Amino acid sequence: MVKKAHEAHPVEPTNATVCKTCNTHLLKIVSELKIPFEELSILQQPRRVINVNFPVRLDSGKVKIFEGYRVQYSHARGPSKGGIRFHPKVDIEEIKMLAFLMSLKCAIIDIPYGGAKGGLVIDPKLYSKDELERISRAFIQEISNFIGPDLDIPAPDVNTTSQTMAWMLDEYEAIRGRKSPGTITGKPTELGGSQGRLYSTSLGGAIVLREYIKKKRLNRVRLKIAIQGFGNVGFHLARILREWKYKIVAVSDSKGAIYNPNGLDIQKVNEHKERRGDFRGFKGGKYITNEQLLELPVDVLIPAALEDTIHKGNADKIKAKLVLEMANSPITPEADEILQKRRISVIPDILANSGGVLVSYFEWVQNTQNYYWNEEEVNARLEKSMVKAFDDVYEASVKEGVSMRSAAFGIAIKRIIDAEKLRGHINERK
Ligand code: NAD
Secondary structure, three states: OHHHHHHHOOOOHHHOOOOHHHHHHHHHHHHHHOOOHHHHHHHOOOOEEEEEEEEEEOOOOOEEEEEEEEEEEEOOOOOEEEEEEEEOOOOHHHHHHHHHHHHHHHHHOOOOOEEEEEEEEOOHHHOOHHHHHHHHHHHHHHHHHHOEOOOEEEEEOOOOOHHHHHHHHHHHHHHHOOOOHHHOOOOOHHHOOOOOHHHHHHHHHHHHHHHHHHHOOOOHHHOEEEEEOOOHHHHHHHHHHHHOOOEEEEEEOOOOEEEOOOOOOHHHHHHHHHHHOOOOOOOOOEEEOHHHHHOOOOOEEEEOOOOOOEOOOOHHHOOOOEEEOOOOOOEOHHHHHHHHHOOOEEEOHHHHOOHHHHHHHHHHHHHHHOOOOOHHHHHHHHHHHHHHHHHHHHHHHHHHOOOHHHHHHHHHHHHHHHHHHHOOOOOOOO
16 A cells, blocks of 8 residues: 555655654554545645754853754644753754644644744753843744744743743743733743643643543543653643542652552652652552553553653553553654554554643633633633544544554644645645
């Protein structure tokens, strides 16, 4: 099927600028869902790539040059949207891949955005708060002509916070000479941030898991759940699921994991971690390694920390029947194949962790209307959109007989392609 389609169309997904993981998924999906490669060509590279190198004076009085990127992958369905990360290992290929995934994520939850991502090559630990403020403002000066509420809307990502967004917004508004809160999301609520954003990714993931369990008619109270990662996403997910009476038997951080087959008291685990810095010495469970957590005899495994956590070296040892991908790309394509062969279901990242960008969209809507919703209103809207997105993906996966990942990629790609077609950017099929 793939070979035949290659022969029919000169553009091959293997030439794409998207990363190997996405490209492997794309290739498979193109084949499974019979999307012509020619239609895909518009999605094989970003629409706009901005590379900046700019000087900032440090506290020492010396000037240093910083390198940053902003990739606007797609504008087909609306202004592009995506975070800005600060990390020493930021590289353009990774930013392109993340911008591509953002495009799919926005399409899956059906919000009127394209996808983008930004990155600054910097180890933020090496700089003072004042220096980080000057660097954040200088980055915005460089890209200010290319962002805005109707153009491209940044947000926080790895190592950037609501404070970073506050500095960036203030700089943008100073340049433009007017208020423009819809230019940046993930702001403090005092500057127009949305209620509920702190835990929206986790709440979205919890809703998706709950809907899956309903569809499969599983007994919720009997399920054993292990969560890798106890940061923003992992902690709030554990907290919400526990509040909903699910049994969390294991959680982990970068140092190790804690396991109790009868269920953990998440509040006590959190208090212990806040007090001690890690899970060692926690009385209500056994201290185990991160690797052991992934291989526990559980029903649901939730990677909520890092990419490439489940790889070909450990995919055979996973005992869970369902993996809910809360981190971005936590399963390598090779491991994905192995899990599929072993009939382990996967709820893909572009669906499972899309609650965050959804509430970012709500923030932008509130900013542009200048009318603000309370936490209950935000969460009710989140619930409605996440249930709809889950239903779309689940039903397509059943109808097409493909994995939920393929179904999610297929829906997202089709929605973007449909928008591009209406704009006249793709040749009509004869
Ligand atoms: P975070 O930095 O707050 O937390 C990361 C957690 O992972 C920490 O508890 C850390 O100790 C733990 N960790 C690191 N290495 C580990 C290892 N080897 N084993 C076990 N745990 C380890 O980050 P976050 O905001 O919670 O994001 C987690 C993941 O979710 C990332 O992949 C991120 O891209 C993705 N994500 C986050 C959001 C969001 O709204 N925060 C939205 C979409 C996707």
